[in-house]
Amino acid sequence: MKKNLKKFKNPLSLIIIVIITIALFVSEAGCLFQDRTDSQLKIPDGSMTVSFVDVGQGDCIFARLPNNEIMLVDCGEYSERDAVCDFLDRENVKKIDYLVATHPHVDHMGGMSHIIKKYDIGSFFMPDTESDTNAFIYMLEALDEKNIQSNIVRAGDMIFESDSFRCEVISPVLDSYEETNDFSVVLRLTCGEKSFLLTGDAETYAEKHIKSDVSADVLKVGHHGSITSTSEEFLEKVNPKYAVISCGKDNSYGHPHKEIIDILNKYNIQVYRTDISGTITFFCDGKTVEVID
Numbered sequence: 001m002k003k004n005l006k007k008f009k010n011p012l013s014l015i016i017i018v019i020i021t022i023a024l025f026v027s028e029a030g031c032l033f034q035d036r037t038d039s040q041l042k043i044p045d046g047s048m049t050v051s052f053v054d055v056g057q058g059d060c061i062f063a064r065l066p067n068n069e070i071m072l073v074d075c076g077e078y079s080e081r082d083a084v085c086d087f088l089d090r091e092n093v094k095k096i097d098y099l100v101a102t103h104p105h106v107d108h109m110g111g112m113s114h115i116i117k118k119y120d121i122g123s124f125f126m127p128d129t130e131s132d133t134n135a136f137i138y139m140l141e142a143l144d145e146k147n148i149q150s151n152i153v154r155a156g157d158m159i160f161e162s163d164s165f166r167c168e169v170i171s172p173v174l175d176s177y178e179e180t181n182d183f184s185v186v187l188r189l190t191c192g193e194k195s196f197l198l199t200g201d202a203e204t205y206a207e208k209h210i211k212s213d214v215s216a217d218v219l220k221v222g223h224h225g226s227i228t229s230t231s232e233e234f235l236e237k238v239n240p241k242y243a244v245i246s247c248g249k250d251n252s253y254g255h256p257h258k259e260i261i262d263i264l265n266k267y268n269i270q271v272y273r274t275d276i277s278g279t280i281t282f283f284c285d286g287k288t289v290e291v292i293d
C-alpha cells in the first residue's frame with residue numbers, strides 16, 4: 001500500500017496516467033459514429049438510425065430502433081443480396097425483428113428468400129397481394145420452411161409500438177388496387193417528435209386514399225422518384241425537411257424524373273439520392289434528425 005502511494009507521488013507517473021485517461025475518454029467519445037463497422041456500435045439511449053441502403057435500382061431500408069431491435073423494409077433485387085448481407089453483417093445483425101416486404105416486385109423483395117434463410121426473423125409483414133414470380137414463390141417457401149407466419153397488414157395496423165417510438169401502417173387503405181405498386185405497405189416510423197415516411201412504390205392513387213397523418217421529417221420518395229408518385233398535394237401534407245430517392249445509377253426508367261426533382265426543389269426539401277451518395281444513414285434522437293457518414 002505504502003509502495004503504491006509512493007508510486008503516485010512521482011509527478012511523471014501521475015502526468016502519464018492523466019494523459020492516458022484523457023486519451024481513452026476522447027477516443028471512446030470519438031468512436032460513437034466514426035467507426036460504423038465496429039460490431040460494438042452503440043447509439044445513445046432513446047435514439048435510432050435509419051439507413052437507406054444502396055441496392056442499385058430498388059429499395060432497402062434498415063432501422064436500428066431505440067431498443068436495439070432491427071427492422072428491414074425491402075431488400076432489393078436478388079442480385080443485391082450480398083450487398084444487403086454485407087451491410088447487415090457490418091451492423092452485427094443476427095436477428096431481424098421486423099421484416100417487411102412492401103409489395104411483390106423483385107426490386108423490393110427479390111432477395112427476400114435469401115434474407116429469410118440467413119437471419120433469424122422475428123415477424124414478417126406484407127400486403128394482401130401476390131405475384132407469380134419465382135422471387136415471390138421462393139419467399140413464401142423460405143417463410144414456410146422456417147415456420148414464419150406472414151402477417152398481412154393494412155392501414156391502421158402497427159408493426160410495433162412503445163411509449164417513445166412506433167411504426168404504423170398507413171396504406172394500403174383499400175381492399176384492392178389495379179396497380180401492384182399501390183398495394184405497397186406505407187409506414188410512418190416515429191421516434192419522439194420525429195418521423196420517417198416509407199412509401200414503397202405507392203402511386204398517386206394510393207396516396208390520395210391515405211387518411212392517416214403523413215407528416216414526416218424524412219420522406220422516402222415513392223417509386224424511386226417516378227412521376228407516378230409524390231403528387232404536390234401529398235408532398236404538402238408530408239412537408240418533409242429531407243427526401244431520399246432510392247434508385248440505380250443510369251437506370252433504364254429515367255428515375256428520378258425531372259418533375260419530381262423540380263417539385264422537391266420548389267419546396268426547398270434537401271434531397272439525398274442513393275445513386276449519387278450510396279447508402280444514406282440518418283441519426284434521430286427523437287428531437288433532431290441528421291445525416292451521418
Ligand SMILES: [Zn+2]
Pocket residue numbers: 058059105107108201223224
Ligand atoms: Zn420499385
